[in-house]
Amino acid sequence: MGRLFGTDGVRGLANVDLTAELALDLSVAAAHVLADAGAFAGHRPRALVGYDGRASGEFLGAAVVAGLASAGIDVMRLSMVPTPAVAYLTQALGADLGVMLSASHNPMPDNGIKFFARGGHKLDDAIEDAIEARMGEPWDRPIGAAVGRIGTDHAAAEQYEQFLLSTLPHSLDGLTVVVDCANGAASVIAPKVYAAAGARVIPIHAEPDGTNINDHCGSTHLEDLIEAVRVNRADVGIAHDGDADRCLAVDAQGNVIDGDHILAILAQAMAESGRLQGNTVVATVMANLGFKIAMRAAGIEVVETGVGDRYVLEAMRAGGFVLGGEQSGHVVMTEYATTGDGLLTALHLLARVTQTRTSLAELAAAVTKLPQVLVNVTGVDKTAPMQNSTVASAVHAAERELQDTGRILLRPSGTEPVIRVMVEASSPQQAQQIADRLVAVVRAELSL
DSSP, X not given: OOOSOBTTBEEEEBTTTBOHHHHHHHHXXXXXXXXXXXXXXXXXXXXXXXXXXOTHHHHHHHHHHHHHHHTTOEEEEEEEOOHHHHHHHHHHTTOSEEEEEOOTTSOTTEEEEEEEETTTEEOOHHHHHHHHHTTTOOOOOOOGGGSOOEEEESSHHHHHHHHHHHTOSSOOTTOEEEEEOTTTTHHHHHXXXXXXXXXXXXXXXXXXXXXXXXXXXXXXXXXXXXXXXXXXXXXXXXXXXXXXXXXXXXXXXXXXXXXXXXXXXHHHHHHHTTOSGGGEEEEETTSOHHHHHHHHHTXXXXXEEOSSHHHHHHHHHHHTOOEEEOTTSOXXXXXXXSSOOHHHHHXXXXXXXXXXXXXXXXXXXXXOOOOEEEEEXXXXXXXXXXXXXXXXXXXXXXXXXXXXXXXXEEEEOSSSSEEEEEEEOSSHHHHHHHHHHHHHHHHHHHBO
16 A cells, blocks of 8 residues: 555545545544644644535545544634645644645545644655554543534635735736636635735636536636636736645736746746845756756756655755745745745736736746646556666657757656656657657556
């Protein structure tokens, strides 16, 4: 059996992989591990629980709440909120634990459980392993007044909204913004915050019904956003994923502005104002080579990590850096937040547009991206693809073909049952040809 925790919590098909029983056991084990680590010493522990609007979040959330309360933790349920709101509120309200029910950008049938320790930080690997090891163990249950109490906080989301607005250096007056809320956690908060910041806001896919989250909308399906930006003659389009920890953008002409562009724009803005610690930005191995070339030209160093915001955060903490992110639009600004925040990212991207009086297209032009092909290969054993000698040989042969004109990355996903094959080359045709060859080898060698 593989490790229960992935790169972003525990995730799987709700009611099959991720059951109510598992959610309850996981929350009880988390309570015990954190208690033994001294996290609750000297006070009655308190936890916050939020969800992204999936129908399965209702029963899974109930199981998490029941598990925590049965372990003696007082629980405050939040309304439908973004994942970064749970992280922020865990810190701002002095909670000992934050829990988010979300599978982020995954399809609606999936769900996940993400934990935040006191201060709003994600749990490290050692704590996650300890939680997994203690699931299902016998324990002495609290009784009487020692059991946890359960309540609901409807006002906490407003505190998060005010925090977001407080980070802006100036208003967004004059901007027309289309925001795709992915029928998820951003649906109420995002249009409200962007409007409060001064923008004219046109929301789309902002009517969550429990089943339509990420359904051909949001940051993984940009077609509707591109059309809406063009039809409404908007300046910018913003796309969030289901739990709003990501942000992608579309310029006025309908061109996609991905996380590499956004990270470069924010890095240059922070470097100009003297706020880019160490004159360094942290990115993952998925960052396009064009991003690295643009940063080099701007005199900004790039520290590279594995894929996953937790690894970006680890490198940022280790080096004392304040900006990092992923091509997917997951951007971390530790000057303000402990985790990636799509709304925070979008606000500062939009503020850069208004500050410079420059279009998003012009700002993004600083990064000239190499053609890139990314293929998700399903139905294969993703445990250790490069340990297969035939797969490894195919990758090395392709690297020799590209030499220094491109690159290849073949890796298992940390959140989905797929192997990702990424190829960058000097032309789209060459990138596609090499990707097709590698995908064929992966399928032939690693099919389940």
